[in-house]
Amino acid sequence: MKTIYVDNNATTKVAPEVVEAMLPFFNDMWGNPSSMHTFGGQVAKHVERAREQVAKIIGAQRTSEIIFTSCGTESDNAAIRAALATNPEKKHIVTTTVEHPAVLNLCQNLEKHECVEVTYLPVDAKGRLDLEKLKSSLRDDTAIVSIMWANNETGTVFPIEEIAQITHERGILFHTDAVQVVGKLPIDLKKTPIDFLSLSGHKLHASKGVGALYVQRGTKFSPYIIGGHQESGRRGGTESVPLIVGLGAACELAMNSMEVERAHLARLRDKLEAGILEKVRRVTVNGDRENRLPNTTNTSFESIEGESILLMLNEYGICASSGSACTSGSLEPSHVLLAMGILHEKAHGSIRWSLSRYSTEEEVDFILEKLPPVIEHLRKLSPVS
């Protein structure tokens, strides 16, 4: 059975070009870039090249502003903890109710164990922030503002340039988790006063196990992982050379095809969304359709539950994800949808569709053929219809 993969906000296929780029660093050039001998040392320049490629995709001015990490979560933790460590007198964080658990659970943990106060900014029904509320939440003792660039569940994009400006004017550090945006939308850090930016390899067709943190020059930093002198003493641990080289290659690939890809993704996504709305009754689209990632749509099917939909689609090889409680193993549905004021029953019936450069028109047609009978079948089973 063919796999129809529409869960790219969870993870993406490693691009064949990226696999190619990584292989020599498993097979031949497996030395340690910190070594004195040529065999190891020669590898270092490939790490530096990857650093250039990563810097370029986010418009960073200097390669020294890029620190390689193991994942987006590590980057988020490193940024927020660095802000607290370098501003010990400041004990307040501003974030949003719809962040990824990497930020949300860290903030909750800091509240509990480190006497940090956290303001969680609410969102409206479309998942949008009220910038006036952001302004009034800022305090003299605010150490950092951490707001995601785009939401992983709904694809809603926040006005990060404007937010960065607001925090910059108040002299407060700003971090953004941009794992869903890098490679999908253009980012130019030369124009935007951002102190920290997190990105993750496996969200843009590189491997799992590698990420990066941008730290603007001049922003004080304190390492999260303490060890050797790697990454200029800002992140201990021997560099994962093959994965880093792969991340660089993935960034270059995405850079070169971003405009074409963006149009391709938006066209297929719009076709999928319009098709679902046309063929299935009682469906709503969750999120801000005007400001959204080009690859994402999130739909709620009334009277039925998400896990059932996913498992029925799984029978056709269709891979998507849901904000229902059952899929998480917790009992509460998606915190993002609940924060938007979406009722529990609708959140339980939500499905996220996220496409990639490898998605095709045929796949979208296949989904539009298989989905309506699945919804109809499950609604026949439902005690409410």
Next chain:
Amino acid sequence: MWNYSKKVIDHFLHPRNVGEIENPDGLGEVGSLACGDMLRLTFTLDENGRIKDAKFKTFGCASAIASSSALTEMIKGKTLEEAEKITNRDIAEFLGGLPEEKMHCSVMGREALEAAIDNARGESNGKPHQLEGRVVCKCFGVTEDVIREAIRINNLTTVEEITHFTKAGGGCTLCHDELKKMLEEERGIAAEAKEKEVTVETKAMTNVEKVHRVEELLKNRIAPALAQDGGGVELVDVDKNVVYVRLKGACASCPASERTMRQFIEKELQKEVTQSIRVEEMV
């Protein structure tokens, strides 16, 4: 991804007995859309009081649908007395097991069955009678009765397990202390019963003797005593050392019936039959 058994997947993809019987003899409806699962069970009885046909409609995940489908298959052909002995564990076992986090789906099946049997006996409108009890978990509306029954039937030992089986404690976590207390209490009762089981039984009687003795005591000694307060008791079944009774008259609706069961009926039977007797009320 859940590790569902083949049977769960089969009952999910090919659910048996989907639908709703018009003018059913028994109707049970539990859960809600907001909580993430909901089940409506309907059945008819034949002239001999056996469940002739059963149908379900379920909103929920794969294991909720499979548990409902399994339940309808399990109760067909059974009398109400036989059907009410089906526990949530029986449903899970029928399906070749459920992931622990999904055990609450089997508990939902059991609750719907209980509600439908009550309804068939004219004792309720088909909503679970537990809802009338004291709500312990306010997030998911789980009552003390449901929690205690799940602890007993499934030998639960941690708060996390209670959440997996009943959903209680899965939201704000404010009830966790109370859940811990219930676990301790229930474990205390179970340990006591076990202790008695090993220490006594000096002059063992045969099963037949035991049943006769229990029957005689209930009829000649216990029932007349309860009758003085307008109540009564009827023997339903004896399974090893567990005596199942149904309280009648004033006792059936008496808030102190639990105490009546433990302090009077159980003590009396323990004194006269064997120390390890336990009395359970059938409702």
